[in-house]
Amino acid sequence: MRSSLPASKFRAGLVLATVAVSVLTIPACSGGAKRTRLAYEERPVEALYNTGYQRLNSRRWADAIDYFQEVERQHPYSEWSRRAILMQIYAYYQNNNYAEAISAADRFIQLFPGNPSAPYAFYMKALCNFEQITDVGRDQSYAQQALTGLRDVSRRYPGSSYATDAAVKINMVNDQLAGKEMAIGRYYQRAGQPLAAINRYKSVIDNQDYQRTSHTPEALYRLVEVNLTLGLRDEANRNGSVLGFNYPGSPWYAEAYALLSEEGQQLEVAPTGQRESWLRRIIPG
Template identity: 50%
Template sequence: MTPRKNQLSRAIVLALLAGGVTACGGVRDRADVQYVEEPASNLYNRAADALDRGRYQRALTMFEEVERQHPYSSWARRAMLMEAYTHYQAQQYDDSIENAQRFISLHPGNESAPYAYYLIAICHFERIMDVGRDQGTTERALAALNDVVRRYPDSPYARDARLKLDMVYDQLAGKEMAIGRFYLTRDQQLAAINRFRNVIENENFQRTTHVPEALHRLVESYLSVGMTEEAQRMAAILGYNFPGSEWYQRTYALLTQEGVAPVAVEEAERRGWLRRTFGRVL
């Protein structure tokens, strides 16, 4: 089981198995099970045991039986969300989303509703293969993750959602950088500048790992088109925010090579260049 699956397993235990609900051992390995009327707890625990063993279809069938036999019980509500989680474990993300949405529509005020929203977001997040090519999936993941943060800002789910948002935004910023670098190889400086500026001006990208390089590439691009003062401004912002970075060292070397003097912090502040800064000082 991956660390992410472990994390979700812990979350589902906290959300659904509180109060001493544990899986019972001793379930016989039978392909066909004859269901008879029995206590909800027995059915639920047998389903949980099948889930722990990775027997997802068996677990789903048993969780569904909890709902069928005991539709108005608290066990049925738990089973409904566990069906969504089981589909997630089986990488059946559409089915997982559908079950989680059904839970939310029927029990919007339930204490496990935050987890249902989180599970929907994670299903979208898991399906992101390439943020640059798969824009629709990326947008749905961002919307769902932001929804978790907006609805439950102080919850553990929101904390994890923020981390995943940062991961997605970092990949999106990386895609912008790749396109900008491509334009540089084609000597299309203005097109490259637009991409690099988006990385430093988009508030979702300003804390990503790509900001120092974006500032350096802007220095490089501005110098190549003769916009020396803009190059000095970007260099000053880079030096102010990331003074010890490799990218500032490369920028300083480039300015020296081109015979352009770096602007001191005091002068940059006097010119108003540092009133709007980027990266870690935001």
């Protein structure tokens, strides 16, 4: 996600360091900081690759990509070409060229599906989508693609460092998607469409992946609110009881308890937490 970009970039660099890459000591090619397309000139593969690697270490991502592409073009069936694709994935990613990084990862997976570095390519595909996730007020297609990719990494490479990091990010993406459902539900509730709001809140409660997110207590509280609006006191009381049983210390339960008490309903479990401020209830988070 955008907010985790710097740390993720750092982690991606650490991950890349685990990919076996041999580098020969060759003087760097001269050239200024301004990027120019490389003219075709047949050169030793080691010279091309290592110049690209030096550009990578200098954080000249676009220049590095040019040299690694030249390795592929001039020596497409060599071991250097395989390494060059991996380096392009990383350089594109660092340069925020996510679509190009995904394309390079797809190319590596297609050409070398059984290679020991294939997990890195799968992981980087998922990471590129993950870092393009936007706030819940916008389209969540990147979140869906990231979730698919991260699950794929976990399924293919269980027990790996990639799977470990994917598991953390899967929880974050699920929280994001649940947050999107809540945002839509609150919109429908404010718009006087209680049935549509109920469907959104229930999707958070019924979805096993969303049940473990931070949005579940609020979803239960909102169901109490909406059901009371519809005059469905028994249903409101049931949702309040579920909220109290699972989250007795949540401020959302304190709110539900007070709301139901005002309506003459009595819940068995007394809240152990404090009520939310009115502003936080209107604008969660």
